[in-house]
Amino acid sequence: xxxxxxxxxxxxxxxxxxxxxxxxxxxxxxxxxxxxxxxxxxxxxxxxxxxxxxxxxxxxxxxxxxxxxxxxxxxxxxxxxxxxxxxxxxxxxxxxxxxxxxxxxxxxxxxxxxxxxxxxxxxxxxxxxxxxxxxxxxxxxxxxxxxxxxxxxxxxxxxxxxxxxxxxxxxxxxxxxxxxxxxxxxxxxxxxxxxxxxxxxxxxxxxxxxxxxxxxxx
Amino acid sequence: xxxxxxxxxxxxxxxxxxxxxxxxxxxxxxxxxxxxxxxxxxxxxxxxxxxxxxxxxxxxxxxxxxxxxxxxxxxxxxxxxxxxxxxxxxxxxxxxxxxxxxxxxxxxxxxxxxxxxxxxxxxxxxxxxxxxxxxxxxxxxxxxxxxxxxxxxxxxxxxxxxxxxxxxxxxxxxxxxxxxxxxxxxxxxxxxxxxxxxxxxxxxxxxxxxxxxxxxxx
Amino acid sequence: xxxxxxxxxxxxxxxxxxxxxxxxxxxxxxxxxxxxxxxxxxxxxxxxxxxxxxxxxxxxxxxxxxxxxxxxxxxxxxxxxxxxxxxxxxxxxxxxxxxxxxxxxxxxxxxxxxxxxxxxxxxxxxxxxxxxxxxxxxxxxxxxxxxxxxxxxxxxxxxxxxxxxxxxxxxxxxxxxxxxxxxxxxxxxxxxxxxxxxxxxxxxxxxxxxxxxxxxxxxxxxxxxxxxxxx
Amino acid sequence: xxxxxxxxxxxxxxxxxxxxxxxxxxxxxxxxxxxxxxxxxxxxxxxxxxxxxxxxxxxxxxxxxxxxxxxxxxxxxxxxxxxxxxxxxxxxxxxxxxxxxxxxxxxxxxxxxxxxxxxxxxxxxxxxxxxxxxxxxxxxxxxxxxxxxxxxxxxxxxxxxxxxxxxxxxxxxxxxxxxxxxxxxxxxxxxxxxxxxxxxxxxxxxxxxxxxxxxxxxxxxxxxxxxxxxx
Numbered sequence: 001x002x003x004x005x006x007x008x009x010x011x012x013x014x015x016x017x018x019x020x021x022x023x024x025x026x027x028x029x030x031x032x033x034x035x036x037x038x039x040x041x042x043x044x045x046x047x048x049x050x051x052x053x054x055x056x057x058x059x060x061x062x063x064x065x066x067x068x069x070x071x072x073x074x075x076x077x078x079x080x081x082x083x084x085x086x087x088x089x090x091x092x093x094x095x096x097x098x099x100x101x102x103x104x105x106x107x108x109x110x111x112x113x114x115x116x117x118x119x120x121x122x123x124x125x126x127x128x129x130x131x132x133x134x135x136x137x138x139x140x141x142x143x144x145x146x147x148x149x150x151x152x153x154x155x156x157x158x159x160x161x162x163x164x165x166x167x168x169x170x171x172x173x174x175x176x177x178x179x180x181x182x183x184x185x186x187x188x189x190x191x192x193x194x195x196x197x198x199x200x201x202x203x204x205x206x207x208x209x210x211x212x213x214x215x216x217x218x
Numbered sequence: 219x220x221x222x223x224x225x226x227x228x229x230x231x232x233x234x235x236x237x238x239x240x241x242x243x244x245x246x247x248x249x250x251x252x253x254x255x256x257x258x259x260x261x262x263x264x265x266x267x268x269x270x271x272x273x274x275x276x277x278x279x280x281x282x283x284x285x286x287x288x289x290x291x292x293x294x295x296x297x298x299x300x301x302x303x304x305x306x307x308x309x310x311x312x313x314x315x316x317x318x319x320x321x322x323x324x325x326x327x328x329x330x331x332x333x334x335x336x337x338x339x340x341x342x343x344x345x346x347x348x349x350x351x352x353x354x355x356x357x358x359x360x361x362x363x364x365x366x367x368x369x370x371x372x373x374x375x376x377x378x379x380x381x382x383x384x385x386x387x388x389x390x391x392x393x394x395x396x397x398x399x400x401x402x403x404x405x406x407x408x409x410x411x412x413x414x415x416x417x418x419x420x421x422x423x424x425x426x427x428x429x430x431x432x433x434x435x436x
Numbered sequence: 437x438x439x440x441x442x443x444x445x446x447x448x449x450x451x452x453x454x455x456x457x458x459x460x461x462x463x464x465x466x467x468x469x470x471x472x473x474x475x476x477x478x479x480x481x482x483x484x485x486x487x488x489x490x491x492x493x494x495x496x497x498x499x500x501x502x503x504x505x506x507x508x509x510x511x512x513x514x515x516x517x518x519x520x521x522x523x524x525x526x527x528x529x530x531x532x533x534x535x536x537x538x539x540x541x542x543x544x545x546x547x548x549x550x551x552x553x554x555x556x557x558x559x560x561x562x563x564x565x566x567x568x569x570x571x572x573x574x575x576x577x578x579x580x581x582x583x584x585x586x587x588x589x590x591x592x593x594x595x596x597x598x599x600x601x602x603x604x605x606x607x608x609x610x611x612x613x614x615x616x617x618x619x620x621x622x623x624x625x626x627x628x629x630x631x632x633x634x635x636x637x638x639x640x641x642x643x644x645x646x647x648x649x650x651x652x653x654x655x656x657x658x659x660x661x662x663x664x665x666x667x
Numbered sequence: 668x669x670x671x672x673x674x675x676x677x678x679x680x681x682x683x684x685x686x687x688x689x690x691x692x693x694x695x696x697x698x699x700x701x702x703x704x705x706x707x708x709x710x711x712x713x714x715x716x717x718x719x720x721x722x723x724x725x726x727x728x729x730x731x732x733x734x735x736x737x738x739x740x741x742x743x744x745x746x747x748x749x750x751x752x753x754x755x756x757x758x759x760x761x762x763x764x765x766x767x768x769x770x771x772x773x774x775x776x777x778x779x780x781x782x783x784x785x786x787x788x789x790x791x792x793x794x795x796x797x798x799x800x801x802x803x804x805x806x807x808x809x810x811x812x813x814x815x816x817x818x819x820x821x822x823x824x825x826x827x828x829x830x831x832x833x834x835x836x837x838x839x840x841x842x843x844x845x846x847x848x849x850x851x852x853x854x855x856x857x858x859x860x861x862x863x864x865x866x867x868x869x870x871x872x873x874x875x876x877x878x879x880x881x882x883x884x885x886x887x888x889x890x891x892x893x894x895x896x897x898x
Contacts, residue, residue, distance in 0.1 A: 281661075301612060303542075351557075
């Protein structure tokens with residue numbers, strides 16, 4: 001199982017039946033393919049879709065119907081289509097139950113940085129700021145460390161923030177970590193790794209939950 | 219011909235083919251019935267209709283389709299229906315060519331008062347303020363004097379204003395009067411009345427156009 | 437997720453003192469059945485937000501006449517002499533706004549914003565000095581967003597997910613109120629399974645709707661008002 | 668009133684230096700034919716307002732690459748490396764907004780208002796101190812309305828009066844831009860006589876539209892982008 005597959009396999013469990021969910025561009029958007037075909041969820045896409053679903057069959061692909069990631073999605077039963085102002089009204093009115101989103105950095109206060117690396121990468125913030133600031137629950141999907149092996153879970157983000165104190169949970173290739181009033185709490189490990197090893201790959205201080213298995217206090 | 223019929227018969231000529239027109243509650247809303255059935259106009263009604271038309275035939279009346287005056291209108295070919303925010307966006311973006319509206323008072327600067335008589339009548343302003351302030355051309359339809367014979371065309375309005383300097387033309391049962399940079403100019407008389415008699419029924423100073431017949435410089 | 441509820445359940449969620457938006461411009465869009473249930477359950481001290489007060493003896497006027505309404509935020513009540521009398525007697529507190537400004541205040545809340553800058557009525561008596569803002573060299577009137585605890589709406593058709601389709605001139609304030617209220621209750625005489633509508637035809641996406649009440653039939657309240665028929 | 672025009676006539680109304688909104692999120696809604704005619708006529712010094720910059724070699728990227736665009740107001744250009752390079756080289760002035768804020772700025776102009784109060788990005792680096800307003804005890808960011816001289820839009824269907832129906836995810840910014848631009852030009856592959864649409868299904872009422880261009884066919888620009896198909 002690849003690193004991405006490990007994250008996605010775990011992340012898919014975050015989606016509860018009957019919920020409205022936005023899946024960010026990149027890794028999060030691939031979660032859809034881990035859901036059973038008949039799963040009761042409405043995927044919101046910020047370009048104006050509620051009820052986006054898996055890529056359409058080749059003969060059914062519609063060049064006038066993509067999601068925000070550019071995929072030629074199909075529509076679930078009961079889907080609706082609307083303009084960008086209504087789409088972001090849904091976001092800003094906190095009608096989304098969950099957004100899964102990528103990160104450059106995330107920190108122990110739940111701050112998120114995922115849109116800009118000054119001097120290197122600044123293609124615009126798109127819909128990320130409003131999603132991060134206004135969704136009831138934000139789950140970050142990210143590799144635990146960057147390609148140089150440096151921690152992405154920091155004591156305090158150094159890059160420009162997307163939104164402050166917005167993240168509830170971080171799912172990496174190594175662990176599931178909740179942002180709580182008492183700092184970061186490791187809820188699950190997704191690989192065989194000691195507490196000390198996990199802490200070493202993490203700049204922020206980690207607390208290790210005493211109980212076993214998934215448990216969410218965020 | 220009644221006083222109302224005289225005003226309406228003249229007022230209907232204000233509607234040019236291809237235009238978008240709002241007809242205020244009361245006398246103005248009755249103008250519709252003076253238009254030929256195939257006339258090329260789109261009647262805007264602020265409750266969310268573009269393309270409202272004459273009262274539906276009894277068997278076609280729809281209790282879910284009224285205009286802002288409460289009439290069970292029919293819809294013209296190419297009519298559209300929309301919410302109140304879009305309806306007033308059409309108004310505030312000055313996409314109406316003409317609004318015909320009633321008045322308690324109108325004055326030589328084109329100020330209009332038609333919504334409130336302090337202590338006597340204040341049922342709310344409805345859509346009048348936005349129509350008056352934002353329509354490209356406002357034509358007031360009114361009896362020349364009130365039921366006590368007192369002038370309604372004043373030097374300066376005394377009632378709370380609906381909008382300032384908004385009126386282009388006043389059509390009364392006696393005359394057609396334009397609001398110009400040089401004050402009020404009488405363009406037509408609708409009855410056999412001398413200049414002096416007309417002035418006597420008007421508080422504001424009237425200028426009498428030298429030419430004959432309809433002529434619009436507003 | 438099925439949002440169907442009985443009318444009793446749906447209206448029981450509303451406590452006394454709530455701030456309630458009610459769709460409709462005149463009759464079309466007025467959720468007479470939901471209003472009737474609110475009358476029956478008897479919640480009091482309500483603040484209502486509606487374009488108009490319906491006509492005496494009809495729609496929200498029943499709630500007003502029954503003493504359940506302490507405040508009405510509206511644009512025009514000229515067709516309801518009872519409401520005017522209660523206002524003039526000081527028994528009903530009324531706040532008036534220009535119609536498009538009321539719509540826009542509601543829509544602003546619905547968009548998750550807090551206010552907007554306008555020039556409507558800027559130099560009229562409806563504007564107080566404290567409403568004025570000098571900004572970047574211009575003077576604007578600030579109109580604050582208007583939200584509510586509940587919205588009661590009528591849809592011509594709906595599905596279990598809360599997707600709504602309105603008809604005729606019954607659209608008016610309803611899509612805006614669906615966005616602006618925290619808890620949105622919809623009545624419909626035509627409840628369908630998801631998939632019934634073309635996605636482009638849906639006026640209000642189900643994300644904004646919390647509760648859908650299926651009406652077995654429309655009462656005479658919803659019919660033609662005879663005195664508005666021109667003979 | 669028939670609003671039909673040839674594509675040459677319609678685009679010839681746009682002078683160099685104009686401020687032009689262009690519909691579309693990625694491909695859907697992008698009016699490729701109107702853009703191509705603007706490329707052919709060669710107006711320069713344009714300010715474009717569009718969600719994204721399309722992809723290199725496509726849509727408005729052609730205008731950018733051809734040097735006709737001096738400024739782009741957008742939300743995200745991550746899929747267009749050419750535009751990013753031109754920005755980084757200082758040859759293209761880009762103003763970024765959060766996506767929903769861009770939509771709302773356009774819609775605010777479209778509603779005839781001048782700005783709105785938001786908390787999006789309030790304490791982020793996108794907010795300058797001079798954008799902040801203390802009002803009634805709260806701090807807001809003021810976002811000013813964004814209007815334009817022209818809007819270029821694609822509609823799936825239209826009628827002579829300018830009533831528009833969009834399809835799929837091609838709605839996006841188009842209804843907002845139709846409201847916000849002084850002169851609205853629409854291309855459509857399906858032009859019908861008035862009466863073709865059910866009045867409740869019309870997304871943009873003809874009141875907002877000035878010019879309708881009938882397309883004999885859709886070029887390959889409008890088709891599936893192969894590298895977006897997941898294998």
